[in-house]
Amino acid sequence: MRRLVSDAAHYLVDLVAAIRRGWTNFFFRPADPTPLGLIRIAVGVLGFWSLFVLGLDLHAYLGPRGWADAERVYEGLQPFAWSFWFFVPESMLRLAWLVCLGIFGLLTTGLFSRTASILAWVVIVSTVRRVPMALFGFDQILSTLALYLAVSGASGQAISLDRFFRRWRQSRAAAALPPRPGVPGRLVSPSEPGRPAATVSANLGLRLIQLHLAFIYGMAGLAKLQGPSWWTGTAIWGTMTAGEFVAINFTSLAAWPILLNLLTHASLALEIAYPVLVWFWLTRPLMIVGAIGLHLGIAVVCPGLTEFGLAMITANVAFMSGPWLRSLVAGRGDDQPALRVLFDGACPRCRASMALVTAADPDQVVEPIDLTAVDVATVDPRLKREACLKAMHAVSRSGRITVGFDAVTAVGRRLPLFWIPAFLAGLPGIATLGRLGYNRFAATRPRDVPCTDDVCGLHPPASSPSASEGSTAGGRARDLTRQR
Amino acid sequence: MARKSGSRGSETVAPPEAPLARRSKGGDAADGWPSWAKSAATVLLCLHLAAVVSGALGVPPSSELERRVADLFTWHHGLLDQGYAYRYYAEPPPTPVVLAALHRADGLPDVEIRIPERAVPGPPMRRQRQLALANALFASARPAHRHDDGEEHGGGESWLARSYASYLCRTNPGTTGVTLYLQQHLIPDPRQVLETTRETGLRFDLFDESLLTTPRWIGDFPCDGL
Numbered sequence: 001m002r003r004l005v006s007d008a009a010h011y012l013v014d015l016v017a018a019i020r021r022g023w024t025n026f027f028f029r030p031a032d033p034t035p036l037g038l039i040r041i042a043v044g045v046l047g048f049w050s051l052f053v054l055g056l057d058l059h060a061y062l063g064p065r066g067w068a069d070a071e072r073v074y075e076g077l078q079p080f081a082w083s084f085w086f087f088v089p090e091s092m093l094r095l096a097w098l099v100c101l102g103i104f105g106l107l108t109t110g111l112f113s114r115t116a117s118i119l120a121w122v123v124i125v126s127t128v129r130r131v132p133m134a135l136f137g138f139d140q141i142l143s144t145l146a147l148y149l150a151v152s153g154a155s156g157q158a159i160s161l162d163r164f165f166r167r168w169r170q171s172r173a174a175a176a177l178p179p180r181p182g183v184p185g186r187l188v189s190p191s192e193p194g195r196p197a198a199t200v201s202a203n204l205g206l207r208l209i210q211l212h213l214a215f216i217y218g219m220a221g222l223a224k225l226q227g228p229s230w231w232t233g234t235a236i237w238g239t240m241t242a243g244e245f246v247a248i249n250f251t252s253l254a255a256w257p258i259l260l261n262l263l264t265h266a267s268l269a270l271e272i273a274y275p276v277l278v279w280f281w282l283t284r285p286l287m288i289v290g291a292i293g294l295h296l297g298i299a300v301v302c303p304g305l306t307e308f309g310l311a312m313i314t315a316n317v318a319f320m321s322g323p324w325l326r327s328l329v330a331g332r333g334d335d336q337p338a339l340r341v342l343f344d345g346a347c348p349r350c351r352a353s354m355a356l357v358t359a360a361d362p363d364q365v366v367e368p369i370d371l372t373a374v375d376v377a378t379v380d381p382r383l384k385r386e387a388c389l390k391a392m393h394a395v396s397r398s399g400r401i402t403v404g405f406d407a408v409t410a411v412g413r414r415l416p417l418f419w420i421p422a423f424l425a426g427l428p429g430i431a432t433l434g435r436l437g438y439n440r441f442a443a444t445r446p447r448d449v450p451c452t453d454d455v456c457g458l459h460p461p462a463s464s465p466s467a468s469e470g471s472t473a474g475g476r477a478r479d480l481t482r483q484r
Numbered sequence: 485m486a487r488k489s490g491s492r493g494s495e496t497v498a499p500p501e502a503p504l505a506r507r508s509k510g511g512d513a514a515d516g517w518p519s520w521a522k523s524a525a526t527v528l529l530c531l532h533l534a535a536v537v538s539g540a541l542g543v544p545p546s547s548e549l550e551r552r553v554a555d556l557f558t559w560h561h562g563l564l565d566q567g568y569a570y571r572y573y574a575e576p577p578p579t580p581v582v583l584a585a586l587h588r589a590d591g592l593p594d595v596e597i598r599i600p601e602r603a604v605p606g607p608p609m610r611r612q613r614q615l616a617l618a619n620a621l622f623a624s625a626r627p628a629h630r631h632d633d634g635e636e637h638g639g640g641e642s643w644l645a646r647s648y649a650s651y652l653c654r655t656n657p658g659t660t661g662v663t664l665y666l667q668q669h670l671i672p673d674p675r676q677v678l679e680t681t682r683e684t685g686l687r688f689d690l691f692d693e694s695l696l697t698t699p700r701w702i703g704d705f706p707c708d709g710l
Contacts, residue, residue, distance in 0.1 A: 018514065025648065027525070030516060049607075049609070051608045053610050054613070057613075060651065065650070066651060069643070073649060078558065078561065079559060080558070080563040081557050081563070081565075082563075108687045124563075125565040132620070133621070133624075133644055134614075134616045134617050136616050137570075137572055138609075140568045144566070147564060147565070200516045200517050203524070208529075215536065216570045218536070219540050220572045223569075223570075223571030224573065225576050226575070227573075227574045229576060230575075234674070235576055237671075237674060238575075239573065239576050241671055241677075241690060242576065243669050244600060244615060244669050245579065245615070245692030247608070249687055249688070251672065251687060251688040253675045254674035254675075255678065257674065260674075268670070302613065303608035304608040304612030306609070307612075312674075364698070414548075
């Protein structure tokens, strides 16, 4: 009997210790904030779009005397519920709407991310409370995602303008530093590492989204088990032929009952299996692909639910690996650098330009090389120093060389932040003008005066601590020359 | 410079225990946060997760226990806009449609407004909001009874219907009153679809009259009384 009690006690102690350990490892381990950054962008875009669509009937939805009388909605609020829309006078409605759109703009771009994520959540919840008669699943998912972005405070740690501007300040400071003795070439890189550091706050945000998403699928699946049509395999027919929802007439599927059964059972199986199988790395891709397929399918059948599907797909991003997501854009690690760019390290404008590039290139897809510090033939035997001094040269991994304005656009195409300008720059007419402008700029650019005596060889102290750090940790030009 | 990539599937999708994470040497990783912060966060996490789960379970059909637990977190659901049931499409239902007849002061025929409109200009989401509105009106309007005296009696008083009618009065000058009806747009039976298709040789019309129930009156709303 005593042994029974002591074994049970030991078991309980072990159980509590294991739960505690598991809890800590689950919630308080640092994680890559990249997925959270992507979720922030998607929530910002979806929130903007949703509010924009509401704005098409602004006074009907959000006006004090709209479809749902504001006073009656206010009286019917559940305890502790709130919304600022009840206090916006009709005359200020459009202005408030514009400000809210601006907040979603900040959230999307990642500018003042922490503040913007809190404000965006306030806007979303306020809107939900003001128009309870016009909500559907999309609003619930968006509200949940916005809540976790706001409480984690980590959504701006990756893929944000906040981070870009911080890195740009660092890289500009590094580029402004004079040459350092013993360091060939000029530094143009930020001091902080390229890829964002893993943080506990990012992990918390991702974990909460993961848990909530698994719970949503589980609840949706279990609830469907109450519906006879999910057992008889005809539920999908019901959704595909609901005249008010669908855009395409799928009634010809009536002749394919087995297919309808299969689609119904597969949808249900996915929702029931998801909360379990998504936690195992081997089955996780299947669950995510299945969920994406399900939501895209719903969007095709019911276009009005497209935003709902996108919100659910966005939530699924929380289960994806940060490095893998980054590699989708930047390419695999062993493919880097995808582009090597020879710039004139003696030209302040060129250094500043490269500082901009390195700030926008956390994955180091572009490798800046100070041509004043290297033999350009070691980069590519076809390169000539005189030609490189006339215009920027970029050498791709496949060996393609682009020069001048075309090299600039080649760099822009590699960096997501510059995709749109690079696309525009490639348009006929703009490209011609760009080449003319670039050539003029390159021909008239100022260059540092060569140091020919001992006086100018005396270097002033570093202008800032971050710049000083940059000179010791972040210089990619230096790294390259060392490799060679 | 290069990112390190694994050789297995874990490269593309994070493993469950440590997605995207940097493992600390001790294995029991908790870098960065002091114990008190972790304890405080743990309390908040437990509260939040309990509120989310109870909110979803406390919606009917549910047990007395589930409802009582959910009631403990009413403050949380109100404050944070949580507590949803997430029971999407448990059984694909007929779609509610609201019909409004606007009576004109100038004696012209009534103007009919349908929510959702058959074709709403703009993005599909705009129509989806109208579908939600029709659904809310349907849910809020319990059957009312119009007595001989013309007054509404019974449980039909829907503030949302009254509010919607009031909005229609304001935005449609010359309207003396609004009568609201509810209709259901049914899902066709596959056998009916096959038979009709076989008989007519045409594709089945999802807006066929047979799929729309007889409009049910839910209220007359004179504009001067709103």
